[in-house]
Amino acid sequence: MKKHILIVADGRSPTAQSWIKNILASGYQVSLISSFPCEKLKGLAHFHVLPIAFSRFSTDAITNGKKTENVSGTKKLIKRFAPLLQIFRYILGPLSLLKYARQYQKLVTEITPDLVHALRIPYEGMLASYTKKDIPVILAIWGNDLTLHAKGSLLMRFFTKRSLTRADGLTTDTRRDLSLAVNWGLNSASPVLCIPGSGGLDLDAVEKSQDFTNHFEIPKDTLWVVNPRGLRPGSVHQEVFFESIPEVLKSRQDISFICPSLEGQPQAKVWVRQFKIEEGVFLLPKLSQSQLWALFKKCALFVSPSSHDGTPNTLLEAMACGCLPILGDIESAREWIEHGKNGLLVNPHDPFALAQAILDGLDQPELRHHAAIINQEMIKKRASLEITRPLIEDFYSKFID
16 A cells, blocks of 8 residues: 655645655655645645645735736735735744644544655644644755744744654755754654755756747847846845846846846846846746756856755756856855855855856856866766655655555
8 A cells, every 4th residue: 555645835836846746756645735725736645725824815826817907916015015024924924823723633634644744844844743643744944944934033933843843854955954953853863864855856857848048038149147046035135136237247248147937026127227237137937847947058157145045946957957056155055066166155145246256157168167067967966866766765664664
């Protein structure tokens, strides 16, 4: 009989979808409780939505296929006040768990999983902490769960500690978070696994991705610099990225700055106007996974000025596609990048340092070439499905065999 794993995650997330797809391919029976409204994924045994932490008010949930002026206006307001809403979510979001805890427990009783795996601590891991003791619970730490979100409010601290104290095991995308998790309450004897948050990269699918970029009329005779991180207030400093662009353009004009997921974002439009960089910046819509890979293949540099981060899947994908990474000089980034060898690390708060790093990356084709060789080999050894899938199966077996 197949072992049954219940995933608690944001079902819209490409990272969560990739993880689910990967464990389905390993032969597990999989169910999903999504924290955000989304479509049911193929192959699931059970699917439910519990809109914790006010996720019903997300822009995706509000749109729900509608194209009305009222919906459009509401989405614009949410985007405009996103940083302020995040603060309120830190305060009130954990309280919403009290409302959904009993519904969650009832669903778990109906689903009868062998194992619960919550993909992220806020707020999915917090909800999973209400799992009854006879079912093992694994938490996944993504990105800045502990370095940023856990410190967002007293209630965020409380429920983060509660989650890690309840956890029987941990998956994380950085070695840094293994020790941090123990400080936040994880039993030091608990099994742990450090692995990409997506479960690993399908390098064959990356290789087969088809070019589509002509649709956006990005000049082919320019060097392409991609920043696909979207808006992540407090962790990815996009204001620094946009401020660096005019400094770069003072020295070189043969550059196109490409920003997937920022089309229609009011704050991005403000930065473009503020720094007078309309000619060189392309704000693209959200791209599919294969479209993103195809874009990475054509870009010289991948830029992510983060001060709080784990191992972004976009970073691993860009490395697999040959982009030179330019990242904020933080501990998690140093687990993958050695400055000057296979990427560049900068102060994520300094636009002038970032501009110089971008120019250095563009002016050194040999660095880009050698870094691409190193990074592609590193991805094969540390992040490919060929490597990660057996590790996941072995890790799960510690709890359900």
